[in-house]
Amino acid sequence: MQICRTIKDIRTFVAKCKAEGQTVGLVPTMGYFHQGHLSLMREAKKSCHRVVVSLFVNPLQFGPREDLAQYPRDFERDSAMAEEVGVDAIFVPPDREMYPEGFCTHVEVTGITDKLCGLSRPGHFLGVTTVVAKLFNIVAPDKAFFGQKDAQQAMVIRRMAADLNMGLEIVVLPIIREEDGLAMSSRNVYLDRDQRRNATVLYRSLCAFREAVDRGEKDAESLRRSITEMIASTPGADIDYVEILSVPNLEPVVLLQGRVMAALAVRFGGTRLIDNIIVEV
Amino acid sequence: MQICRTIKDIRTFVAKCKAEGQTVGLVPTMGYFHQGHLSLMREAKKSCHRVVVSLFVNPLQFGPREDLAQYPRDFERDSAMAEEVGVDAIFVPPDREMYPEGFCTHVEVTGITDKLCGLSRPGHFLGVTTVVAKLFNIVAPDKAFFGQKDAQQAMVIRRMAADLNMGLEIVVLPIIREEDGLAMSSRNVYLDRDQRRNATVLYRSLCAFREAVDRGEKDAESLRRSITEMIASTPGADIDYVEILSVPNLEPVVLLQGRVMAALAVRFGGTRLIDNIIVEV
Numbered sequence: 388m389q390i391c392r393t394i395k396d397i398r399t400f401v402a403k404c405k406a407e408g409q410t411v412g413l414v415p416t417m418g419y420f421h422q423g424h425l426s427l428m429r430e431a432k433k434s435c436h437r438v439v440v441s442l443f444v445n446p447l448q449f450g451p452r453e454d455l456a457q458y459p460r461d462f463e464r465d466s467a468m469a470e471e472v473g474v475d476a477i478f479v480p481p482d483r484e485m486y487p488e489g490f491c492t493h494v495e496v497t498g499i500t501d502k503l504c505g506l507s508r509p510g511h512f513l514g515v516t517t518v519v520a521k522l523f524n525i526v527a528p529d530k531a532f533f534g535q536k537d538a539q540q541a542m543v544i545r546r547m548a549a550d551l552n553m554g555l556e557i558v559v560l561p562i563i564r565e566e567d568g569l570a571m572s573s574r575n576v577y578l579d580r581d582q583r584r585n586a587t588v589l590y591r592s593l594c595a596f597r598e599a600v601d602r603g604e605k606d607a608e609s610l611r612r613s614i615t616e617m618i619a620s621t622p623g624a625d626i627d628y629v630e631i632l633s634v635p636n637l638e639p640v641v642l643l644q645g646r647v648m649a650a651l652a653v654r655f656g657g658t659r660l661i662d663n664i665i666v667e668v
Numbered sequence: 669m670q671i672c673r674t675i676k677d678i679r680t681f682v683a684k685c686k687a688e689g690q691t692v693g694l695v696p697t698m699g700y701f702h703q704g705h706l707s708l709m710r711e712a713k714k715s716c717h718r719v720v721v722s723l724f725v726n727p728l729q730f731g732p733r734e735d736l737a738q739y740p741r742d743f744e745r746d747s748a749m750a751e752e753v754g755v756d757a758i759f760v761p762p763d764r765e766m767y768p769e770g771f772c773t774h775v776e777v778t779g780i781t782d783k784l785c786g787l788s789r790p791g792h793f794l795g796v797t798t799v800v801a802k803l804f805n806i807v808a809p810d811k812a813f814f815g816q817k818d819a820q821q822a823m824v825i826r827r828m829a830a831d832l833n834m835g836l837e838i839v840v841l842p843i844i845r846e847e848d849g850l851a852m853s854s855r856n857v858y859l860d861r862d863q864r865r866n867a868t869v870l871y872r873s874l875c876a877f878r879e880a881v882d883r884g885e886k887d888a889e890s891l892r893r894s895i896t897e898m899i900a901s902t903p904g905a906d907i908d909y910v911e912i913l914s915v916p917n918l919e920p921v922v923l924l925q926g927r928v929m930a931a932l933a934v935r936f937g938g939t940r941l942i943d944n945i946i947v948e949v
């Protein structure tokens with residue numbers, strides 16, 4: 388497995404793959420891998436000849452009071468895990484390689500970014516779309532792989548790739564969960580034992596939502612209130628948002644119809660967790 | 669010469685060129701060709717195997733009270749001229765092909781866009797960078813060719829291409845002028861006979877600027893005032909801006925040093941003309 392720290396190096400690697408007629412899959416990550424990341428890499432490996440993983444904790448997508456400095460990092464462990472699942476190259480640039488002196492260009496998706504995480508993390512998606520546009524241009528992959536846990540991010544990136552004619556396929560793969568249902572996240576390591584146990588309410592509340600929908604409940608506000616009450620009654624849970632929105636345009640929903648997503652963000656102590664579920668009515 | 673009206677068609681054309689190992693040059697235009705456009709096409713032809721010209725009057729870069737509807741168009745004449753200089757394909761998409769229903773992504777360069785034309789045409793460069801990013805992604809050229817007449821545009825596009833790692837070469841070519849010095853522009857056809865004659869003051873004022881610099885004048889404000897006075901005393905000339913700024917960062921200049929640009933925008937009747945000159949001190 389090749390480790391590339393410069394844009395020039397990863398471009399050389401990809402150019403060589405393409406010259407040999409190979410397809411390239413990209414898995415953009417911020418590192419600190421868990422089974423969710425590995426599932427993306429495995430799937431990329433299945434459908435592309437070569438897999439490039441980018442590992443970059445992108446300062447542009449963190450707010451001034453967010454956890455950029457504390458974000459967990461362990462490159463030795465990450466690169467061993469990536470090699471184990473057959474990744475061909477890791478692109479791990481320093482900040483200055485991605486944002487040199489004088490950098491002043493941004494890619495922005497409007498509309499679907501002004502709700503959910505876009506509302507509670509102003510500027511977050513501007514940072515995501517900008518760095519992902521750069522990674523797409525640097526690696527020029529045939530396919531790029533994202534997790535459904537960051538559902539809004541996946542929709543925003545699909546929108547960007549389509550609107551700017553980026554000419555690659557965006558593949559979105561299911562959420563990978565711990566045995567007790569908690570969605571895997573690099574931020575789960577921040578949770579203490581009580582928080583970790585209480586955090587299972589997130590998935591339980593989404594399952595209860597799905598069951599209510601299966602039973603025929605269609606009133607979005609009533610469904611939203613049920614999720615909210617279940618979480619609010621859990622010790623230490625501080626709700627950022629609970630929303631029920633249409634997919635893929637994230638429009639408000641009154642009566643459930645078609646594809647609908649329940650999405651939530653909840654803090655436990657300083658740790659903000661997100662989760663979601665999509666139902667079809 | 670091939671005429672492509674869809675993204676799919678131009679991509680097929682370019683893919684075929686690349687499969688044959690040919691390099692591709694792109695000349696993005698809004699049509700109504702003059703010798704300035706043709707010089708870009710000829711230069712592209714010299715340094716690339718194949719030349720694609722895009723012809724798209726981009727609604728996104730026109731303000732609500734600008735001349736989008738009146739912008740001159742003559743596709744028959746344009747395609748004959750392009751064929752004459754050896755262009756291989758024209759990409760001439762309808763608006764809906766470039767901006768389908770629901771389009772909501774923009775590329776923005778900040779800093780160097782908040783002065784000169786960016787100040788008098790709010791949103792103009794956002795429209796330019798967005799459409800050019802799309803064209804670069806659609807055509808994936810090895811080189812793209814722009815005219816120095818739109819000096820700020822060329823700098824903004826260079827910045828965008830570098831910041832987003834677009835991996836192509838931006839070539840900027842000299843202003844082509846009429847015999848009396850007026851910079852060629854599709855908008856020159858709007859001028860009546862008096863305006864056309866009076867508009868020559870733009871280049872004359874820039875030549876006077878260069879001569880003053882050659883004589884040793886270094887005071888930017890005094891030089892700026894000389895240009896302004898020369899234009900202001902011309903019948904029908906309505907100054908939008910006259911600025912003296914550093915190149916390429918467009919910073920304010922007090923005493924001329926290094927590469928410096930005098931840039932101006934002046935209206936004659938409803939017609940807004942721009943011109944510029946770069947000196948090295």
